[in-house]
Amino acid sequence: MIYLLIFLLVTAFLIMVIRQRSALYVTGLTILTVVVVSSVISIKCLISADTATGLLPAPFICDRLSAFFILIINFTVITGFLYSTGYLKPYLKNKPEKWIKLHYLALIWLHASMIMVPLLRNGFWFLIAWEIMTLASFILVIFEFDEKGTLKAGISYLIQMHVGMVFILLALILSSRGFNGVSFDNLDFYFRHNSNWPVFLLFFTGFGLKAGFFLLHTWLPDAHPAAPSHVSGIMSGVMIKLGIYGILRITTYLSADFAQIGAFVIIISAITGLFGVMMAILQHDVKKLLAYHSIENIGIIGLGIGLGIFGISSGNTFLSAAGFAGALLHTLNHSLFKSLLFYSAGSVINQVHTRDVEQMGGLMKFMPYTGWAFLIGSVAISGLPPLNGFISEFLIYSSLFNGIASPEFNKLIILFIAMLSLVLIGGLALLCFTKVFSVIFLGQNRTAYPHQPAEANKAMIFSQFLPVIPVVLIGFFPVLIIKPLLILTGSIFSLETTALSGSMFASMSYISIGAVSLLFLFVAVLIIRTYAVRKYNVKTGPTWGCGYTAVDSRQQYTATSFVQEYANLAQPVIKTGHSNINYSDDEIFAEKREFHTHSDDFVKSKLIFKPVEFVLNLFRRAAVFQTGRLQHYVLYLLLFLLLIFLLTFLKVI
Amino acid sequence: MTALILILITSFFTAGLIVRTKSIVSGRKGPGVFQPWKNVLVLLRKGLIYSEISGIISRIAPVIVFASVAISSLMIPVAGFKPLLSFNGDFILFAYLVALARFMMIIASFDSGSSFEGMGASREALYGMLIEPALFVIIAGLVIFTGQFSLSTLFDLPGEANYNLVYGLIISYIIGNITLIENSRVPVDDPKTHLELTMIHEVMVLDTSGFNLGIIQIASFFKFAIFGSLIASTLIPWNLPVHWRIILFAAVQILFAVIIGLIESFRTRFKMNRNQQYILTVTLISVLLFVVILFTKNIF
Incomplete structure (x- = not known):
């Protein structure tokens, strides 16, 4: 631990003294070193049957749960760093050099601390790593501190994270009474001899603040728009998942009260998911929208965890294994498509210099690669086949319906609520992502762009398409990952998954068949179409304007009008306010006015x-x-x- | 395979039967039963015109719509005839494939930068979101009722001990309503309306032409056949001899089409802002059915 910290300090010093250009290379090299070392260790850890204690020096302990999270972190940090090399280019000219260096320095520290968090069980070291993570991400968030609101969002984030830390600290101290030193390992003893409820709740609050569960989420929609896109991608993709990691870690120690805790997690996650997506639909700031979607996806992951805990209480292995497996897979999937979406949103923002989707439009023609990346991300995050989001939702659904099949009334109610909310989340996410993709990339631009938008540079496109590979692979060939995933789930939560493995494998192979035949049919129909229209020239004409010929781009459907009916429906829950236009008496001809609509997060205000x-x-x-x-x-x-x-x-x- | 063939055959008739019913009821001579398909065949042989504004999405989305509806029809059982694709949880894939088709329709309608098409898209997305729970609630009820997890066995209601034709009828009623909403028929939307402002499905395809429009229409015929087959499966006992099942299946399909025709003849469409209420009512009826199933299974 000490050596690692010294190593980090040395690189920090190095980066601050050398030139900017070489600082970039040093950062890349350091991240690469950490990635290689930690990945090798985690893969070793995943392969070896028992928790390999001997792999790492003293305070570090690697088990399969931590190895899984480390691999996810490494992938997203690599793509994030690659993206940042392209994304920060315009900033290199007008930002002070030391500030850029500090940014890279913080990136290294964030990465290293995120690797350390899942490896540490000792409370003292854990909290140090947790704190480094918070501080490093704070520095990353306030990169554009000279812009309005950035610093405020950053400080709000910093404060809330420390409130969360107090909860974790409190829980650790409470559970370690009578022990020499605080550690997560003491929980095993504590949970067996005490009521599980209160301490779990403390941990849930502490980790939930990082993850962004309902009522604890208010920092997310502020911090993500403020941060540069690669930082949003890394934070939303993996850093908030460490909150999930914490909750999962605590879950492995639980020994009683499963039914109540499971029900609690399910209900709070259902609310989180619904609230996240309902707020997301009404956002016009693309990054704020994506931030609310992170909340939604945390809700889906939480549903999986809740179902898993619930299943333990009724001894239903299928329910719990499929639930936990769904949660783990969705953690991976979300880190992939959310970072992908943030990166491509960042590329768009870099070109059009606004985050307001109402001022965009028609970008598919200017930035086709970014558009494709965003489309793939949108389909994946809406949980549609044949991409990866569907697979993890399928696992959670399977778990749900399995629980519904063998019902007791009290439990059925909870499962029923979970099912309804999951279905609604799916439908609402579709509404949201059709909106945001269409408004940004399709049609024509609604206002004049400051300059002709151009495709993002190579580094950015490359890092946008890097996550696409696993997104598509998992979506088309879930058979390849389902068995390892279930073995992993089984060993983390000590569940017997062989029975489940067989039936899941069958389902997943059929899903693969379905996905592949979808692709084949698609290609076949395309070929048939080319053949059928071979005699004609493909013509273009004006868009149907109902006889009106002077159509201009401002008459296109906008994001606000697209969700108008939904906004009316959601009015009881989410108030959409707007500025009124009053005309004065002596105003014969209307003067130029501005009109704003906004939907406030009532949790934040209350x-x-x-x-x-x-x-x-x-x-x-x-x-x-x-x-x-x-x-x-x-x-x-x-x-x-x-x-x-x-x-x-x-x-x- | 038989299931797929039956669905295909059904899709040839249903749309025509609806039109035929409407013309007979309104006292017109009307087109023949195959007229909708003849129209589609004409469309398939025509050239393509795209909007100047549209890009790649308009060119591929109709194909994806068709492909995903077609693949989803592979999972539908027809009164005891096994579907080609059947596995535990296939109804999830089915529902989400239909949703994929909806996603593609919506983005395709935005691609032409039209001032009308977004209107239909907005309604389609909202109504699709509101009706999706109804299907899942029915399936949850059936999962409790039969203890099965696959469409090919879930809808074998008549084989269950506690079966009563009433369940079959209620489920048919709900699925029938889902069909009307998913396919944008009266009372949610009138496919024969001439005004862009009041359309849902038709307005989304304003700028789609030729082959693309043809396959989108075929997809909508498929959707009718798919939901019709689900209804038939809940009503017809699966253990009857093969020829009886086919005859009954044909009878149910014809009846289904005629009923839709009658509804479209005698019922007016709702005002747009009443639709949400109507859709939620359907969802609530499905919740009621769920509760009834809980009672029969003594779960309270």
């Missing part, structure tokens, strides 16, 4: 702003004591001493 306002008011009142006169302060001192004397005299203290 849970964050209101209490903060309250506390601030309290402080303002207390400020009457701050007179600035020395005499008054001496008086306070005297009063305080008197109070102490009095209390001692009365034997209160």
Whole structure:
């Protein structure tokens, strides 16, 4: 541990003193070294049957759960770094050199700390790694600190992460009473002898703040738009998954109260998923929209975890194994398509210099590769076949229906709610991603672009298409991964998965057949079409305007109008406000006006702003004591001493 | 294989039967039963015209729509005839393939930068989202009822001990409504309307022509046949001799088409903002059915 920290400090020093160009190479080299070393260790760990303690020096312990997360982290960090080399190019000119270097430095530290978090069980070291992760990501988020709101979003993130850390610390201390030192390993003993509920809840709150569960999510929609795109991709793709890692780690130690904890996780995840996607639909800021979708996907992962815990309570191995497997696979899948979406959104923003989708349009013609990447990401995140999002949702659905098939009434209600919400999430995600893809990439541009948009540079395209490979592979050939995945799930949560493995393997091979035949049919029909129309020239004509000939691009359907009916439906839950247009009496001809609509996150206003306002008011009142006169302060001192004397005299203290 | 052939044959008739029913009821001479297919065949042999604004999406999306609906029809059982693709959880793949088709329709309608097509797309996305739970709730009910996880066995309701024709009829009613909504028929949408502002499905294909329009129409015929086959499966006992099943299947399909024709003749379409209410009602009826199944299985 110490050596690793020293190594990181040395590279940090190195990066700060050398030139910018070589700093880039040093960063790449360091990340590559960490990636190679940690991947080799994790693969060794995945292959070896028992938890390999001997692989790593003292505070580090590698097991299959940590190995799985490390591999996910490594992949996304590589693509993120590659993307950043292209993405930061425009910034190189107008940003101070040391700030760019600091950014790369923070990237290294974030990567290293994310690798360390799943490897550490000792509470002390774990919290240090957790804290480094928070600080490094904070520095990454505030990269564009000179822009309005960035610093505020960053600080809100920093504060909320520390609140989360307090919860984790508290839970660790509580569970380690009577032990020498705090460690996650003490949980095994603690959970067997105490009520599981309270400590699990503390951990869930602490890790849930990182992951972004409902009520704890408010930092996500602020921090992601503020951060540069590769940072959003890494944070949303893998960093928030470490919250999921924490919850899974705690889950492995649980020994009682499974039914209640499972029900709690399912309900909160269902709300998280629905809330995330419902808010996402109404966003016009593309990165904010993607951030809300991260919340939604955390909800889906949470549903899998909840089903897994639920299954343990009823002894239904199929339910729990398929649930956990779905959660793990969705963690992987989400890291792939979410980073992909953030990268391609970043490429778009780099060209059009706005995040507002209403000002975009028609970009498929200017940036076809980015458009394809975004389309693939959209189909995948909506959970549609034949891409990977479908496979993990399929696992979670299978788990659900298996639970529904052998019902007890109380449990059935929970499962029924979970099913309904999962179905609705699917439909709403479709609504959302058809909206955002169509409005950004299809049709014509709605406003004039500051300059002709051009395709992103090679590094960016390459890193956008790197995650596409596993997205497509998992989607088309889930048979290849289902058995290892179930073995992994089985060994992490000590479940017997051989029976499940057989039937799942059969289903997955049929899904593969379906996907491949879909592709074949697609190609076949394309060929038939080419043959059928061979005699004609393919013509183009104007879009149907209902007889109206002066159609212009501002008459296209917009994102707001696309979701208008939905917004009306969602009104009871999510208020959509808009600025009113009032005409003054002497205004004969309407003057130019601006009109805004906005949908506020009610959690943020009720849970964050209101209490903060309250506390601030309290402080303002207390400020009457701050007179600035020395005499008054001496008086306070005297009063305080008197109070102490009095209390001692009365034997209160 | 028999299942697929039966679905294919059904898809040749249904659309024509609906049109025929409507013309007979309204006292017109009307076109023949095969007229919709003749129209499609004409379309398939025509050239393609794309909007100037549209790009690659308009060119591939109709093909994906067709392919995904066609593949989803491989999973549909027909009264005891096994489908080609059948596995535990195939209904999930089925529902999501239909959703994939919807996704592609929507983005294709945006590709031409039209001021109308988005309207249909918006409605399609919203109604699709609202009706999807109904199908899943029915399937959850059937999973409890039969203890099976595959469409090929789930819909074998008549083979169950507690079966009562009432279940079959309620499920048929719900699936029938799902068909109307998924295919944008009266009372949700009127395929014969002439006004772009009130269309759902038709407005999305305004700028689609020739071969592409043809395969989209074939896909919608398929959808009719798919849902019709599901209805037939819930009503016809699966253990009857083969010829009886085929005869009954044909009878159910004809009846289904005639009923849709009658509905379209005598019912007006809803105002657009009433549709959501209607769709939610269908979903709620499916929840009711679910509760009834819980009662029969003594789960309370």
